Amino acid sequence: MPESASTPRPAAIDKRRAILDAAVRVFARQGYHATRVADIADEAGVAYGLVYHYFRSKEAVMTELFTERWSLLLAAGEEVQKGTGTPREKLGAIAGFIFESYRYDPELMKVIIIEVTRAANSFGRTHLPEIRQAYDQVAQIVADAQRAGLFRDDIDPDFVGMSYYGAIEQLLSGWVFELMPGEDAEFERAREMVVELICGGLERRDG
Amino acid sequence: MPESASTPRPAAIDKRRAILDAAVRVFARQGYHATRVADIADEAGVAYGLVYHYFRSKEAVMTELFTERWSLLLAAGEEVQKGTGTPREKLGAIAGFIFESYRYDPELMKVIIIEVTRAANSFGRTHLPEIRQAYDQVAQIVADAQRAGLFRDDIDPDFVGMSYYGAIEQLLSGWVFELMPGEDAEFERAREMVVELICGGLERRDG
DNA sequence: TCGTCTAGATTGACTGGTCAATCAGTCGGC
DNA sequence: GCCGACTGATTGACCAGTCAATCTAGACGA
Numbered sequence: 341m342p343e344s345a346s347t348p349r350p351a352a353i354d355k356r357r358a359i360l361d362a363a364v365r366v367f368a369r370q371g372y373h374a375t376r377v378a379d380i381a382d383e384a385g386v387a388y389g390l391v392y393h394y395f396r397s398k399e400a401v402m403t404e405l406f407t408e409r410w411s412l413l414l415a416a417g418e419e420v421q422k423g424t425g426t427p428r429e430k431l432g433a434i435a436g437f438i439f440e441s442y443r444y445d446p447e448l449m450k451v452i453i454i455e456v457t458r459a460a461n462s463f464g465r466t467h468l469p470e471i472r473q474a475y476d477q478v479a480q481i482v483a484d485a486q487r488a489g490l491f492r493d494d495i496d497p498d499f500v501g502m503s504y505y506g507a508i509e510q511l512l513s514g515w516v517f518e519l520m521p522g523e524d525a526e527f528e529r530a531r532e533m534v535v536e537l538i539c540g541g542l543e544r545r546d547g
Numbered sequence: 548m549p550e551s552a553s554t555p556r557p558a559a560i561d562k563r564r565a566i567l568d569a570a571v572r573v574f575a576r577q578g579y580h581a582t583r584v585a586d587i588a589d590e591a592g593v594a595y596g597l598v599y600h601y602f603r604s605k606e607a608v609m610t611e612l613f614t615e616r617w618s619l620l621l622a623a624g625e626e627v628q629k630g631t632g633t634p635r636e637k638l639g640a641i642a643g644f645i646f647e648s649y650r651y652d653p654e655l656m657k658v659i660i661i662e663v664t665r666a667a668n669s670f671g672r673t674h675l676p677e678i679r680q681a682y683d684q685v686a687q688i689v690a691d692a693q694r695a696g697l698f699r700d701d702i703d704p705d706f707v708g709m710s711y712y713g714a715i716e717q718l719l720s721g722w723v724f725e726l727m728p729g730e731d732a733e734f735e736r737a738r739e740m741v742v743e744l745i746c747g748g749l750e751r752r753d754g
Numbered sequence: 755t756c757g758t759c760t761a762g763a764t765t766g767a768c769t770g771g772t773c774a775a776t777c778a779g780t781c782g783g784c
Numbered sequence: 785g786c787c788g789a790c791t792g793a794t795t796g797a798c799c800a801g802t803c804a805a806t807c808t809a810g811a812c813g814a
Binding site: 371372373374454455458459460461462465468494495496499500502503504505506507508509510511513514516517530533534536537538540 | 578579580661662665666667668669672675701702703706707709710711712713714715716717718720721723724737740741743744745747
Binding site for chain 1: 762763765
């Protein structure tokens with residue numbers, strides 16, 4: 341948001357957006373630490389100082405990017421968690437959102453995963469509460485399923501939440517750094533495999 | 548290793564070791580980027596310049612720490628992979644090594660996980676080959692089990708390798724940042740849960 | 755219709771501080 | 785007196801953030 345009190349002009353909003361979009365590209369290309377504020381300004385076709393007109397600091401730019409997208413993911417997760425469907429479907433939907441998010445905007449998701457979610461020392465520290473919320477959604481789904489007798493109850497739900505995201509983020513890292521093929525078919529396949537791998541170990545074996 | 552050609556004096560080796568040990572403590576406390584070379588020297592009780600006598604750069608110190616420990620983990624993994632035992636036992640042993648490693652020297656493992664293994668942009672990039680070797684060991688075990696008909700074969704072994712480590716590293720991060728209790732009993736419990744969670748989804752259900 | 759006033763938008767040179775790495779030199783054992 | 789161990793002040797590069805100045809576009813009175 342502009343630091344100004346009154347309404348910004350429409351053109352101004354475009355510049356602000358341009359800065360954010362440019363930041364995604366540059367962060368994705370060079371990583372947060374290696375990008376200078378000048379790089380962002382150049383990429384956005386904007387003067388250096390304008391970045392500071394719209395954002396308190398370089399860090400604030402990153403925070404804005406993270407929050408914009410993460411709040412969408414959390415909202416989607418909330419929806420799934422409270423909806424109907426089998427636990428397996430719910431967990432599958434959560435993995436699906438994340439993979440879709442990556443397919444829709446790989447650069448942004450790359451930045452979020454690499455610089456925030458898995459960067460426990462820098463942004464990860466700062467945004468821990470929001471990140472944990474996502475783990476908790478998975479844990480909730482598992483706990484509900486355990487209470488309903490659908491999942492075995494000798495595995496701690498919080499534990500599953502962390503493992504589930506750990507696995508998903510690792511796969512995403514694999515795509516990001518081109519260790520694994522990131523073609524369209526792979527996403528659906530990956531989703532199925534995560535669900536199969538985790539739910540397979542959780543569902544009760546008897547009828 | 549000292550940059551000198553001839554054999555270093557015994558006392559000199561101590562100083563080198565002191566620098567490495569100090570670096571672990573400081574990296575663990577402040578993170579790699581936030582620690583100055585002066586911090587390492589101070590912590591080691593040694594002059595600033597001596598760090599550069601023994602190491603080419605600050606980065607070289609980190610690399611040495613990582614390589615020292617990681618090669619042990621890889622060797623242990625190799626042993627397990629080629630040994631006898633059920634796939635479940637083998638996977639359990641791999642998780643066990645890592646958790647034991649953390650229990651034995653939490654600060655070093657913290658640094659390795661946070662600054663290398665999960666830091667895909669900095670050291671993770673540089674040491675990718677060694678890191679992948681660890682994933683591949685898990686993948687190998689899974690592939691063998693599939694060939695032996697013990698694990699279902701519709702889940703890609705490489706995929707399991709990444710997921711397995713993803714889950715383990717996430718749990719470690721949890722301990723590191725005190726999101727989860729890190730008491731002794733927890734380690735064994737965690738090991739059992741990872742194995743149960745992953746193997747449960749892999750083992751064939753029929754007799 | 756025009757001047758001019760105002761407030762936000764935009765610019766980029768500059769500052770202040772930080773640190774990795776260097777280097778010229780001292781010390782001590784052999 | 786040689787050689788490696790050791791010292792710490794200095795240097796040189798880098799860069800986030802500041803700031804003073806300029807530029808617009810609409811508001812509003814005459």
